[in-house]
Each structure stands twice: as structure tokens, then as C-alpha cells.
Amino acid sequence: MTEDFNQFDSFGFDDFSDEGTDTETLAPATAFEAGSDVRLPNGAALAVVDTDQAVRDYLASQLGEGVAALGSLSELEPRLGLGPVVVVLGPSCVDPTDLATVERWSRTNSEVGAILVTSELSTTLLHTALRAGVKDVLSAPIDQMQLVDTVARVAEGLAMWPPSVMPGAPANADLLEPMEGEPGRVITVFSTKGGSGKSVTATNIAVALARTSDNPVVLIDGHLQFGDVAVMLKIQPQHTVVDAISQIEKLDPGMLLQLMTIHEPSGLHVLPAPLEPTFADQITGEQMVRMVEMLRGFAGHVIIDLPALFNDVVLSLIEVSDDIILVAGLDIPNIKNVKIGLSTLSLLNVSRDKLHLVLNRADSKVKLDVGEVEKTLQIHAVAHVPSDVVVPISVNRGSPVVLSAPKSEVAREFEKLAARFLTGTGVQAGSTSGRRRFFGG
Numbered sequence: 001m002t003e004d005f006n007q008f009d010s011f012g013f014d015d016f017s018d019e020g021t022d023t024e025t026l027a028p029a030t031a032f033e034a035g036s037d038v039r040l041p042n043g044a045a046l047a048v049v050d051t052d053q054a055v056r057d058y059l060a061s062q063l064g065e066g067v068a069a070l071g072s073l074s075e076l077e078p079r080l081g082l083g084p085v086v087v088v089l090g091p092s093c094v095d096p097t098d099l100a101t102v103e104r105w106s107r108t109n110s111e112v113g114a115i116l117v118t119s120e121l122s123t124t125l126l127h128t129a130l131r132a133g134v135k136d137v138l139s140a141p142i143d144q145m146q147l148v149d150t151v152a153r154v155a156e157g158l159a160m161w162p163p164s165v166m167p168g169a170p171a172n173a174d175l176l177e178p179m180e181g182e183p184g185r186v187i188t189v190f191s192t193k194g195g196s197g198k199s200v201t202a203t204n205i206a207v208a209l210a211r212t213s214d215n216p217v218v219l220i221d222g223h224l225q226f227g228d229v230a231v232m233l234k235i236q237p238q239h240t241v242v243d244a245i246s247q248i249e250k251l252d253p254g255m256l257l258q259l260m261t262i263h264e265p266s267g268l269h270v271l272p273a274p275l276e277p278t279f280a281d282q283i284t285g286e287q288m289v290r291m292v293e294m295l296r297g298f299a300g301h302v303i304i305d306l307p308a309l310f311n312d313v314v315l316s317l318i319e320v321s322d323d324i325i326l327v328a329g330l331d332i333p334n335i336k337n338v339k340i341g342l343s344t345l346s347l348l349n350v351s352r353d354k355l356h357l358v359l360n361r362a363d364s365k366v367k368l369d370v371g372e373v374e375k376t377l378q379i380h381a382v383a384h385v386p387s388d389v390v391v392p393i394s395v396n397r398g399s400p401v402v403l404s405a406p407k408s409e410v411a412r413e414f415e416k417l418a419a420r421f422l423t424g425t426g427v428q429a430g431s432t433s434g435r436r437r438f439f440g441g
């Protein structure tokens with residue numbers, strides 16, 4: 001990289017120095033203070049890193065006075081853990097070693113928000129950077145306004161960790177009273193065939209339980225690649241499983257509670273799937289289990305919607321489940337796959353007592369005899385959910401059938417299924433009066 005300031009245009013930075021641009025007017029009014037340790041409104045510090053001094057000075061000059069301009073990421077290391085910091089990575093930081101450092105930070109430190117500025121943006125670089133936990137990538141040509149906006153946005157993201165949600169300081173302590181007696185019941189909703197109705201089942205029983213139970217009920221979207229839970233419940237989550245898992249070392253119940261989105265009509269706590277499928281493969285089964293174990297310390301029920309495949313995350317979650325709801329569509333390919341799935345689960349030593357078979361779209365019109373299917377699978381179905389247009393309507397509306405069509409046969413089956421999981425939690429099915437609202441109301 002050149003030492004010649006005039007050559008910055010060659011990798012696309014606009015040179016504002018001759019235009020007399022007032023950075024103070026572009027940055028949020030109180031964003032930057034003079035001094036070597038610039039602080040953003042949320043208290044985040046701001047640093048620029050590039051091996052080339054001219055480049056880092058240039059980038060720093062675009063962000064206001066007093067930005068810490070550093071020659072290497074290692075210089076930033078001592079600052080970590082001392083509060084939030086936004087770091088603008090110059091083009092030299094596309095180096096794999098630097099990205100590996102950023103990845104380590106983003107896995108272990110919730111307070112670092114990295115932005116990468118690059119002269120040549122390829123799809124590969126974008127994926128690599130995002131996987132490393134970089135919050136945004138700016139490519140040539142960039143302008144000062146864009147840079148300042150991005151810094152402010154990333155800083156805002158870090159500001160979502162106010163002191164009240166940091167470890168040891170739960171915001172809503174009364175919700176975090178440890179469960180009396182048994183820990184919460186973990187229920188995974190699984191099938192061996194995609195599209196069989198897992199998410200419909202998971203959202204309906206979770207909402208039914210949340211409306212009935214006196215204890216917090218949590219729904220986790222474990223379909224990390226393409227989760228549908230947020231859409232099916234019409235919620236706009238601020239945080240996802242990725243946010244929780246990226247904090248796993250520091251995570252405590254108070255933080256977890258803050259990360260979840262409340263489904264207002266039922267009081268259900270929801271932790272949705274990541275918005276970007278690329279983040280899914282960063283999450284391990286062991287991390288998910290740690291999170292679930294924490295959740296069951298204060299939640300009466302933890303329901304997990306799973307994808308139709310056996311991977312590390314799925315197997316780990318099935319292993320720690322008290323109940324596994326196996327959803328099967330009523331057609332030959334589904335039944336064949338359930339049979340294979342049942343033998344896999346048996347090989348994994350999953351007790352049959354934990355398994356609850358749900359036959360979905362189970363009605364006379366499909367010309368498959370339910371009794372015969374149960375005989376073939378050697379397992380009795382605990383629910384027969386008919387095929388009904390109320391289901392796609394409810395999915396499209398983002399309102400589960402138990403709320404939007406409570407009198408339908410489908411809703412009644414889901415209510416009955418949910419009631420099976422209330423035994424032992426001290427709550428009786430149908431007693432909605434004692435429902436606990438978590439955030440006011």
C-alpha cells in the first residue's frame with residue numbers, strides 16, 4: 001500500500017480534504033470527542049487499524065478528531081474488555097491472520113464491532129468477513145457519510161448491551177427465579193422429512209403452553225439455516241440464536257431474557273433463527289445445549305423447532321430433550337422416512353418413552369389408514385392433525401391456529417397435545433387466568 005496520500009483514490013476513497021467537509025456535521029452531534037480515546041454516544045471507543053500509516057490516518061481523518069489509529073490488531077487487544085469498541089479495519093486487514101483474530105474476538109467478546117473497508121470486494125471475501133463476525137463490509141468507492149453512518153449503526157448494535165443486560169445484572173429479576181423442583185421441560189419438534197409440519201406444530205404448542213403455564217415458556221428456532229418461527233408468529237426480533245451463542249461464555253439468564261422477543265398475544269419468549277443462513281454453521285451442538293440448560297433453569301418449557309436432518313446441533317438437542325415430538329405427514333414417503341428416523345433414534349439410545357408421534361394432515365381423504373401406519377411404525381400417534389386450510393391461512397397471517405382459529409379441529413388437536421406436557425409442572429390445562437405476563441401488561 002502506498003505512502004502517498006494522493007493515491008488513495010486508487011482504491012476508491014474520496015478525498016474530502018480539499019472540499020473542507022465538516023466531519024462534525026456528518027457524524028452524530030455528540031459522536032466524537034477530542035482526545036486519543038474517542039467515544040461514541042453509547043460509550044463505545046472508535047479505532048482504525050491498517051498496517052499502512054497513510055491509510056489509517058486517512059480513514060481516521062474521515063471519522064473525526066482523536067480516533068485511535070493503530071498499525072495492528074494486537075495494539076487493540078489491551079483495550080478489549082474495557083467497554084465497547086468499534087474498529088474500522090483497513091484494506092490490509094483482509095489478511096487471513098487478521099480475520100482469524102477478528103473471529104476470535106467476535107466469538108468471545110460481545111463489545112467489539114468490526115467494519116471492514118476493502119478496495120476489492122468479492123463474494124468470497126464478503127462471506128469470509130461476515131463469518132469472521134465483521135458487522136459490515138464497505139467497498140470502493142466509499143464516501144465519508146457512508147463510513148460515519150456505518151460506524152454509528154455498528155455502535156448502536158453494541159449499545160444493545162446496556163449495563164442492565166450485562167452478566168450479573170438481570171433486568172427483570174423476578175422472572176429469573178429458579179424453577180421450584182424440576183428444571184423446565186425441553187421439547188424438541190422433529191421429523192425426518194422437510195415440510196411435514198414441524199414449525200406449525202412447534203409454534204402452536206408453544207403458544208398454547210405460554211397461554212396456560214404460570215412459568216415462562218420459550219420457543220427456540222433450531223432450524224438455523226431457514227427458520228420460519230419469526231414469520232409464523234409475526235414478530236420482528238432484534239436478536240437471534242447467533243447473538244445468544246456469540247455471548248455463550250458470558251451468557252447468564254438475565255442476558256438471555258433480554259435477547260428474546262416476546263410474542264405479545266401469548267407472552268411466549270422467542271429466540272429466532274439467524275437472519276443470515278451463513279451464520280448457522282458457526283453454532284455447535286454443545287453451545288446450543290449450554291444455552292438450553294440455562295433456559296430450563298427459569299423456564300417451565302423450552303420448545304425447540306428443528307430441521308429435518310441429523311447434524312451435531314440436532315443430535316445434541318435431541319439428546320437433552322425430555323420429549324421429542326416426531327411430526328409425520330400422512331403419505332408413504334413420510335412414513336418411510338419416519339421409520340428410518342425411528343431406527344436412527346433407537347441406535348442413538350433415545351428412549352421410546354420420550355417419543356410422541358404426531359400425524360399431520362391425517363384425515364380420511366388421504367386414503368391411508370392411521371391404524372395401519374401406527375402398526376407399521378410400532379408407535380401410537382398422540383395427535384392426528386387434519387389437513388385444513390386454516391393452517392396456511394394462519395401461517396400467512398402470522399397467527400397460530402390456536403389463536404386465529406381456536407374452534408377448529410386443528411387447534412383442538414394442538415391444545416390437547418400441549419396439555420400432555422403440562423403434567424408435572426403444577427399447571428392445569430385450560431387455566432389461562434394465571435398466565436404470567438413477562439414485560440408488563
Ligand SMILES: Nc1ncnc2c1ncn2[C@@H]1O[C@H](COP(=O)(O)OP(=O)(O)OP(=O)(O)O)[C@@H](O)[C@H]1O
Binds near residue numbers: 195196199201306360
Ligand atoms: N395440517 C395442515 N393442513 C394444511 N396445511 C398444513 C398443515 N400442516 C402444515 N401445513 C402447511 O405445510 C407447510 C409446511 O409446514 P411447516 O413449515 O410447519 O413444515 P416444516 O416441517 O417446519 O418444514 P421445514 O422442514 O421446511 O422446516 C406450511 O406452509 C403449512 O401451511
Ligand SMILES: [Mg+2]
Binds near residue numbers: 198199200305306
Ligand atoms: Mg420448519
